[in-house]
Amino acid sequence: MKAKHQRLTLVLLALAAIVGAGLLALSGLKDQAAFFYSPADLAAAAPAPGTAIRLGGMVQGGSVRTLPDGVTTAFVVGDGIATTPVAFKGILPDLFREGSGVVAEGHLAADGSFVATNILAKHDERYMPPQMAGKMHKTGSLDQ
Known part of the structure; x- marks a missing residue:
């Protein structure tokens, strides 16, 4: 076999090994990906019920309510185009409020509602801890 053919064979084997490793990694992570x-997006083409996904949007004003069991919170997430009802059982983060951004991790129920297992409240880039905001309003700067 000529040296040119040996190099071509080695390059093709290396390429096949890289593709194979990538496919193995993707197949191992497919159940972990959310x-x-x-x-x-959910209104246009919803994934199968029970598939782990993340839902992001804004908490609609007037939609947050605590269910009679005392630990489940129901609210509506919207993006200006569509809305999705969400149910979450647990303690909500401190930054969670109506009109703020939220990312809910969970899955779709058969009725089209979203069952959240984790809630991540988002804040804007201008966020400042309440202690610092109060200090800034009193002194006019953060230096003191």
């Missing part, structure tokens, strides 16, 4: 959807 994709981000907006309510409009």
Whole structure:
């Protein structure tokens, strides 16, 4: 076999090994991956019920309510195009409020509602801890 053919064979084997390793990694992670959807994405093409996903959007004003069991919170997440009802059993983060951004991890129920297992409240880049904000308003700067 000529040296040119040996190099070509080695390059093809290396390429096949890289592709094989990538496919193995993807197949191992497919159950762990949670994709981000907006309510409009869910309305257009919802994944199968029970598939782990992340739902992101804004908590609609007037939609947050605590259910009679005392630990389940129901609210509606919207993105300006569509809305999705969400149910979460647990303690909500401190930054969670109506009109703020939220990312809910969980799955779709058969009725099209979202069952959240974890809630991540988002804040904007201008966030400042309440202690610092109070200090800034009193003194006009953060130096003191």
